[in-house]
Amino acid sequence: xxxxxxxxxxxxxxxxxxxxxxxxxxxxxxxxxxxxxxxxxxxxxxxxxxxxxxxxxxxxxxxxxxxxxxxxxxxxxxxxxxxxxxxxxxxxxxxxxxxxxxxxxxxxxxxxxxxxxxxxxxxxxxxxxxxxxxxxxxxxxxxx
Numbered sequence: 001x002x003x004x005x006x007x008x009x010x011x012x013x014x015x016x017x018x019x020x021x022x023x024x025x026x027x028x029x030x031x032x033x034x035x036x037x038x039x040x041x042x043x044x045x046x047x048x049x050x051x052x053x054x055x056x057x058x059x060x061x062x063x064x065x066x067x068x069x070x071x072x073x074x075x076x077x078x079x080x081x082x083x084x085x086x087x088x089x090x091x092x093x094x095x096x097x098x099x100x101x102x103x104x105x106x107x108x109x110x111x112x113x114x115x116x117x118x119x120x121x122x123x124x125x126x127x128x129x130x131x132x133x134x135x136x137x138x139x140x141x142x143x144x
Contacts, residue, residue: 016063019110027106037093042107043069045089048076054123061114082130109136 014022024035043062047070050058055075059067080088090100112120112135124132132139 014063014114016065019063019066019114022110023106026109027102038103039066039107040069041089041093042104043111044073045085045092045104046108046111047071047073049079049085049127050123051075052126054119054126057119058111058115058123061116061119062111066111079128081128082132082134084128085131085134104134105136108134112136 029035086100
């Protein structure tokens, strides 16, 4: 877990404020506060699903405040599918399934840009099905 008192060695040039503005714009949130709540909730949820080197590398590519949200939760013992992730977020935030899906997609598309192609591929390989769409990618499956 990243300490909130120690500086994170972020490899991004994007500040947390810039990240919030991008989420606010892309998600059409009326206030910065609403965008910030979404960022923290979605990243904490993702942190419960992600482990290993991918978690550490993703945290390093996020602005410090976002990295703290990602690493603030202990990873879950049982991983959720993408749809399960959205349902869990809705129940934790008290929102609807539709707003949780919107919030998740908005935040994770920005995270995907910060992660880069290679790391995002590795993150998606670690997670159960359904996450690619949440990160703004098509999810291709093999024919049975």
